[in-house]
Amino acid sequence: MYFDVIVLGSGPGGYVASIRAAQLGMKTALIERESLGGVCLNCGCIPTKSLLNTAKNLQKIRENKDLFGIKNPLEINFSKIISKSRQVVDTMKNGLSFLMKKNGIHVIYGNAKLKNGKKIEIFKNGEKFEECCASHIVIATGSRSKIDNKTIPQDGKKIIGYKEALSLTFLPKRIIIIGSGSVGLEFSYFYHSMGSKVTIIEQCSKLFPNGDEEISDQLKSSFDKRGIQCYVSSFVRGINCNNKEILVDIHTLDRDFSLEADIVISAIGTVSNIEFLGLEEVGVYTKKGFIVVDENYRTNVEGYYAIGDVIEGPSLAHVASHEAIVCIENIKGLNPQKIDYNNIPKCVYCLPEIASVGYTEREAREKGYQIKIGKFPFSALGKSVCDGNTEGFVKVIFDDQYDEWLGCHMIGNHVTDIISEVVVARKLEATNHEIITCIHPHPSLSESILEAIAHAYGKAIHL
Structure with a gap:
């Protein structure tokens, strides 16, 4: 079987690469050894967020039960909470399967082994059952938990x-x-x-x-x-x-x-899933457990590419997805804009949530910047007080000389929902003046960003 593009792995890098390739008119195959969606969908981003949403709702009720008029003690059905998270996964997997069919992507389940001549052998239960080849092969096999068997011997049970x-x-x-x-x-x-x-x-x-x-x-x-x-x-x-x-x-x-x-x-931490692909046989170069690529995600061997957790960089689903688009559009000759890895939002979904982008204060100082810092606490924000979520703050870091927005760091409820404003503003090279003069809705969490910037430049109204 011949394809224009074969993608190995169906995580947020692999499935996006497959869809974008199909959208651009390339005959595409996707090889997956387990389940569509990879770690992110099956045992990472999606199920954990379902569990965390339940935990946050439970905490809100506990901390405000008198306000809500709840007197009886809350009982937890732990197995049902876990079951709900799996139902969410199943729903998303069905949606992803639909996208594969909609875009005419040929999905093959099995373990892939790279062979010379851009051929791929596919195995199930140790036996070869299919062989295919392509002009372009994109490796997006992701990562798995790092195991330290000497000190932390995982047995899968305790x-x-x-x-x-x-x-x-x-x-x-x-x-x-x-x-x-x-x-x-x-x-x-x-x-x-x-x-x-x-x-x-x-x-x-x-x-x-x-x-x-x-x-x-x-x-x-x-x-x-x-x-x-x-x-x-x-x-x-x-x-x-x-x-x-x-x-x-x-x-x-x-x-x-x-x-x-x-x-x-x-x-x-995690380690990349690259050791059983046959990279040595086709001559793809690796270093320190990662596949080495250039800025267009090309390996040292023509026709082979790598994205996501198998290359060095942030192990984040949204990064892998964007790398996939850039990689495929480069294959098609569209000359897409390269990724700015200093403008990638990083989020943690515990409570309080964490969201950040750009340099930390220490990193900015170590790079020699003279900086201005502004902070605004959620305890002074009307929307947060109304919601009863006053924990945390927004911190902004600007270059004092050129007014460049170097970084932003937030901790508090729902901050993962407002970090994108900072990402877009930094992408557009917005100055403090441009943000301060953009009218933000009141009451809203996004006002905290405006207020933090105003604080950095001595213009804070609500502090």
């Missing part, structure tokens, strides 16, 4: 990764979560909201290690207040399991101790 954490059949009383990136933070918030005693172990000196320091400080304060135990500058020295519980040996700056848990969730 010591687990994100996949197992999404489908537990019982609610653990005590959970230890190793790592405080987006995965660790979101699971921490969810399970704590369900009633589990949650402990976070983070090797770096702050929660959310890649975030702005003030955001990390606010997050830790919020988690501490809610009763989520957080150990930073700490690491796991070893884990011992027996039939009833797990004993985790922990090292901190000032002491060593052990904690008991029913479940340990490892959230220490």
